[in-house]
Amino acid sequence: MEGESKEWTLDPETEYRFELDPGESLAVKLIHGHAEVFGAELAANHPYLFGQECKAAVFTWRGCTIEMSHPSTEYVSEETPMAAYANLHIAFEQMRVRALRDLRGSPVPEYERDKPTDPPRVLVLGPENSGKTTVCKILINYAVRAGQGWSPLLINADPAEGGWAAPGAISVAPVHSPLATCSPGSPLGTAATSAPTALSSNALLPLAYWYGHSETKRNPLLLERIVRNIGENINDKYQVDLQGRTAGLIVDTPASFASGHRSNDDRQRLIRACVDAFKINTILVVGHEKLNVELNRNYGSHLTVVKIPKSGGVVELDHLYRERVHNYQLHTYFYGQRVPPPAGISSASLGGETLSDIILSPSSTIINFGDLSIFRIGAESMAPSSALPIGAARVVSETQAVPVDPAASGSGLLNAVLAVLAQPANTDEAERYDEEILDLPIMGFIVVTNIDIPLRKMTILAPNQGSFVGRTAVIGSFEWQE
Numbered sequence: 233m234e235g236e237s238k239e240w241t242l243d244p245e246t247e248y249r250f251e252l253d254p255g256e257s258l259a260v261k262l263i264h265g266h267a268e269v270f271g272a273e274l275a276a277n278h279p280y281l282f283g284q285e286c287k288a289a290v291f292t293w294r295g296c297t298i299e300m301s302h303p304s305t306e307y308v309s310e311e312t313p314m315a316a317y318a319n320l321h322i323a324f325e326q327m328r329v330r331a332l333r334d335l336r337g338s339p340v341p342e343y344e345r346d347k348p349t350d351p352p353r354v355l356v357l358g359p360e361n362s363g364k365t366t367v368c369k370i371l372i373n374y375a376v377r378a379g380q381g382w383s384p385l386l387i388n389a390d391p392a393e394g395g396w397a398a399p400g401a402i403s404v405a406p407v408h409s410p411l412a413t414c415s416p417g418s419p420l421g422t423a424a425t426s427a428p429t430a431l432s433s434n435a436l437l438p439l440a441y442w443y444g445h446s447e448t449k450r451n452p453l454l455l456e457r458i459v460r461n462i463g464e465n466i467n468d469k470y471q472v473d474l475q476g477r478t479a480g481l482i483v484d485t486p487a488s489f490a491s492g493h494r495s496n497d498d499r500q501r502l503i504r505a506c507v508d509a510f511k512i513n514t515i516l517v518v519g520h521e522k523l524n525v526e527l528n529r530n531y532g533s534h535l536t537v538v539k540i541p542k543s544g545g546v547v548e549l550d551h552l553y554r555e556r557v558h559n560y561q562l563h564t565y566f567y568g569q570r571v572p573p574p575a576g577i578s579s580a581s582l583g584g585e586t587l588s589d590i591i592l593s594p595s596s597t598i599i600n601f602g603d604l605s606i607f608r609i610g611a612e613s614m615a616p617s618s619a620l621p622i623g624a625a626r627v628v629s630e631t632q633a634v635p636v637d638p639a640a641s642g643s644g645l646l647n648a649v650l651a652v653l654a655q656p657a658n659t660d661e662a663e664r665y666d667e668e669i670l671d672l673p674i675m676g677f678i679v680v681t682n683i684d685i686p687l688r689k690m691t692i693l694a695p696n697q698g699s700f701v702g703r704t705a706v707i708g709s710f711e712w713q714e
């Protein structure tokens with residue numbers, strides 16, 4: 233690397249941690265040895281770029297030398313929970329091998345005869361900023377690196393996380409190759425995009441449903457329904473992909489599943505929904521004693537509940553940072569990832585892609601009000617049922633789709649992020665039902681950038697050109713402006 237850079241040698245089982253400020257980018261190159269970022273290996277002599285306020289760590293099992301530019305915050309830590317995470321990975325790997333052996337009818341060694349043959353189906357729970365998403369990523373990356381051809385499912389049940397879609401979506405994707413970390417704009421790796429060139433590395437094809445809000449307390453009933461829908465989809469997949477089932481699955485959850493939820497009942501119901509929908513057999517509790525005891529009491533008799541250490545490297549993310557990350561995610565969705573490399577770096581890769589491959593060009597189109605049917609799920613501001621006065625009935629239920637009239641003042645549509653839903657598979661009118669809209673997956677996202685009430689037209693930004701006539705879109709509470 234030219235320009236200002238320095239070389240650091242890391243001892244075995246240590247990690248180099250960095251935190252980037254807004255507008256800052258960092259390039260890291262591995263010179264000697266082996267190193268990984270949240271479980272994804274770095275190739276030698278190749279600059280990796282990080283940006284958009286990324287906070288991460290380069291870990292080495294056996295020692296390495298890295299060269300990097302100057303981030304605003306950096307330090308080396310000798311205390312990491314990686315050995316504990318690696319032990320977990322080994323236990324999960326054994327479960328996968330036993331599941332595959334059982335499927336193939338291969339001989340079972342004597343000492344393994346009594347062991348269960350279920351693959352790992354893991355729910356990760358923990359308070360805010362405990363590193364849940366990072367643990368999920370490390371475990372998934374170790375599984376795909378194992379060289380056994382596993383493609384475990386990663387489920388993002390945290391609506392604030394964004395995952396592979398826009399924030400507000402809940403999604404699942406089979407992961408075939410390690411998930412790169414380069415920006416919080418794409419926290420779980422890169423999904424397939426509308427770019428004309430196919431992505432060379434890890435283009436994931438997620439299945440996503442629209443929840444539409446960052447907080448689970450906005451509409452726990454809707455969230456529960458989405459979790460159950462994703463569970464049903466996975467079961468359908470497993471019916472035909474018996475070998476795929478043996479790789480297991482990992483579920484990342486929001487912090488509100490662990491604590492701080494307004495209603496403890498909602499929290500318990502959402503955990504229960506995940507356990508049932510994904511047939512969870514292992515719960516990992518990241519550094520939270522009380523939650524560990526609670527979950528052991530509720531689930532310990534029929535599934536494994538393990539408390540795992542929290543990494544000292546996890547960064548406390550505040551509300552404003554999270555809002556900026558939502559903006560990065562939406563910007564990335566429409567325009568691709570743009571991280572200007574630090575001075576002196578010309579060829580680098582961002583999340584495994586060459587820089588020019590991940591620039592997208594969205595399209596701005598004017599459509600008629602009648603082209604698109606827009607709905608909101610539940611009333612705009614909704615107290616949970618439990619907060620209503622005794623005997624009071626709700627006029628609009630939490631899961632009712634209410635039409636939104638773009639001509640009405642206060643429609644909330646200007647700058648709103650809308651999820652455009654897939655068409656119902658069943659076009660037979662007799663098979664349609666009231667709440668069908670809740671069960672349709674997302675096809676893509678659009679943003680309303682202008683509304684012309686006299687002409688009954690609106691301008692929308694979409695990832696590519698195409699007609700919206702007859703489509704259904706759902707508004708949530710996310711807004712985005714360039």
Ligand SMILES: Nc1ncnc2c1ncn2[C@@H]1O[C@H](COP(=O)(O)OP(=O)(O)OP(=O)(O)O)[C@@H](O)[C@H]1O
Binds near residue numbers: 359544
């Ligand atoms: N070892 C580490 N070194 C440096 N940064 C880290 C490390 N582990 C995690 N981080 C960073 O800390 C931040 C929070 O981690 P993460 O998103 O995994 O936590 P979480 O518990 O899922 O958060 P949430 O509160 O959103 O549920 C992320 O930016 C992540 O990249």
